[in-house]
Amino acid sequence: MHLALFITFGVICVAAAVNLLVQRHPINSALSLILVMASLAVLYLLLGAEFLAAIQVIVYAGAIMVLFVFVIMLLNAGVEERTGGSRVALRFGFPGAVLFIGAVVYAVTRGGPVHDLLPIGAMYGSPVEIGRQLFHDFLLPFEVTSVLILIAIMGAVILARREH
């Protein structure tokens, strides 16, 4: 049953990622990326990371991708045009992509035994445990990321401000 769920949502992930590359209008690519993120949230649930699955849907698909869609509509991005460079990239891109994927898959599956099974329900990804790690072992990175977010807010406000 877990294998069926994994294969279903894995196929949805890869199909949506290929659709992101194939579509020429960026709004279609943005919606495909939202589908990838939602399927990845289901895969996180399969791996026992329930807090991360919720955060993925709320933050990644619900805030970052909404920001992307806002910017696409604000800038009125049109259909991508076919230049000479993009045609060459397409002709050599797909065989190169297949080669690259084959090399990476070979390198990844050559390592440990195939019987590394991941049991469902043995992992404890609850918010209590993650909070305990965040505020105990990873306290310094947590505080530093708050400064990072502050800098990002200031940068975004200054960059998008209209010149006078």
Add this chain to the structure above:
Amino acid sequence: MVPLNYYLVLSAVLFVLGVIGFLVKRNIITIFMSIELMLNAVNLSFVAFAARWHQLSGQVFVFFVMVVAAAEAAVGLGIIIAVFRTRETLNVDRVNLLKL
């Protein structure tokens, strides 16, 4: 029961698709979305290994990757808006001179 290698293969395929999108596409926003796809692929790898070795630090690291991705998306889209104001184009092939 799903073997760990299946998750790693899926993560690798998604990452390579992100790299291909980064190199092939010409729209700056689509290039940015390919970067987000690469980050998501790496997140999947982290969570798979966190479940394999029963270490919660893999999931905490994914949390931090998401925070950094959010900050980077905000600043990057601000830069795109600023560039679009002067160049009036989203095609990276057209943004090839430092001064207009």
